[in-house]
Amino acid sequence: MLAHDIAAAFHQRFGTDPLLVRAPGRINLIGEHTDYNAGYVLPAAIDKEMYFAVALNQQHTIRLHAYDLNQSEEVAVDAVAPSETQWANYLLGVVAQLQQRGVQVPGFDCVFGGTVPAGAGLSSSAAVECGMLFALNTLLQAQLEPMQIAKLGQAAEHEYAKVMCGLMDQFASVFGQAGQVVRLDCRSLDYEYFPFDTTACRIVLCNSGVKHSLASSEYNTRRQECEQGVAVLRRHYPEVQTLRDVTLEQLEAHRDELGPVVYRRCSYVVEENQRVIETCRLLTQNDLSGVGQQMYASHAGLSEKYEVSCKELDVLVEIAQTTPGVYGSRMMGGGFGGCTINLVATEQVADFVQHMKTQYQQQLGLPLETYEATIVDGVGLFTDK
Template sequence: MKTKIQEQFEKLYGDGASLFASPGRVNLIGEHTDYNLGFVLPGAIDKAIYVAVKPNDGKVCRLHSVDYDETIEMDIHGEKPEKQWAQYIYGVANEMEKRGALIRPFDMVFGGDVPLGAGLSSSAALESAVGFALNTIYDLGFGREQLAKIGQMTEHNYVGVRCGIMDQFASLFGEAGHVIRLDCRSLEYKLEPFDPQGCKVVLFDTKVKHTLASSEYNVRRAQCEAGVAVVLRHVGGVESLRDVTMDMLDAYKGEMEEVVYRRCRYVIEENQRLLDACAALEKGDYVTFGQKMNGSHDGLSKDYEVSCAELDFLADVARTNSGVLGARMMGGGFGGCTINLVRAEAYADFLEEISDKFSHRFGQTPRIIEVNISQGAHRIA
């Protein structure tokens, strides 16, 4: 893909381009904790968006998407482009200018190998790649955390997605052999070791679209806020579920709906599971880490109720295979992927077992995506 991007740039705009990459991400544990100001544990992966870019002497930017095979001209001070892929580039440039940068016109060609529709954050990878590239070629001086916020605000203000910051943060801060324990309240982070020798990380994409995800996301968020409001009547200084302990929740359980209690219980327990999982990683204990992944899926399925039949089926099959250390749904829910930590010697047989059993049950095979934890945004040439 890198070579293809460079060759396409030379064909369209001549030589002299700089080449950058920014990866997609997986989240090992910590789901629906971000908007409750808890912890997440993402890692950058070895699938990325690649951007070739060079300033031009004209009055507009010239952009080409390799994946869509489309070319447009764009004035970053003019109307927002109609093409959604161009809106990400337009948004990043405008968010940079809001922060005092001067973005002169440029030529850009981009494309990637982040699987689309699997919840691996190709959009955040694009925002991060564009931001990192423009920051470098124009020597703008933004730090990686600022670039993550620029990407997040691009989603909010130009694409219409009210996302958290995890995806952009992982794409920019990722390191090979490490996952990122990110505190979503303070944005403090710690690189935790993740190099499970003799194991592989693989995703099984159910190909089920998240038809309920956006509406149910708002419901879950409101339920969590309702639980916080009950506790706040008795305990001062409580701003989110991050501030609520299980003892507090249990003390005032009688004042909230049972479903609200279960939603809040899941979030509090998931934050603790993540911290316990990180402690296991620091000891090189991937068996315990896998057990925490399993616990995460159980909580998401039973207490938070954001799973679906296909995700539960994949997790259940994984539990019966002694070569699988852990398996859980990943992402917002109601479809998408499971993420699995599998011993290398059991890997081939497990993939065959999953494909056979899933196709027998649901009439189609899941998409199999093997990933390796890799480095974040960087310059290639």
């Protein structure tokens, strides 16, 4: 098991007993590109996880080892700065956040690795940040609250990875609960858990194989387009702070002033927030078909209005739509690649996977990786047993 291998690698490399931490990646059932617009998201932590072995080393040096890459990085604690090594930035960004808040971070050793596929839209970066923060918080007895851990992880991503992500990914990694999806209100940071029954239906992820880079200009462009829309609407409705405060009627009334592109972006976000609310209502009624319809509508909006899909993702959703046992399907994550999330009747999962692989190969000539995901608890300790 990978977690055991990482603990063993730490013993071999540093010769001391480490603290062992696991931090999950996440799926988002619905609510995409709503988080940075102060809207609603509906994520869950999943059993694709990052594992950390961490110990203080009584030195003034931070020694990091990426197990999966077999790469190492050393930095003096008083010289923490963005690195040329991209993976190290997620960890160093966390240290910098703690230092900025007056936490004295001494030298420490860390070996980490995981089963979260990079570039698949499952938030490997947030899992790395939150796992590192949880470990240091425990070792240093810094008494950070869970929400502070999520926010510091987000700030590390902004400042060191240069990705202006919303809070959802880090929140899900910290606050996940087994068998539940959690609706986060990104404006108030209130949250509420909703049951997700994995006996009747399974979550299957289909990886398009197209690597997305969230730091790409397109992601930040979408944020700017939403902000442009808010700026226009505020002239007419001073109470509007974000797209969360906007109605479809207001958008329609100022459609010409917004222009076609900004109008499409804004209307997608407003509609997606409504879909999250409706999905939660349907979950409490155990109406999986209804949930699936909301997912298909979400994908159509992401593809046509928000324009963050790609041919590969659209094809995966089209195939899923005509496959027996599928309740719903949509692209998940920032877009331009990564995975689709599919709700599939438990007894149909094997057939679904086979059909998707065959059709994807036939239609696009591409191999398809799939992952079945189980909803698990958020970041925590594990034992090497």
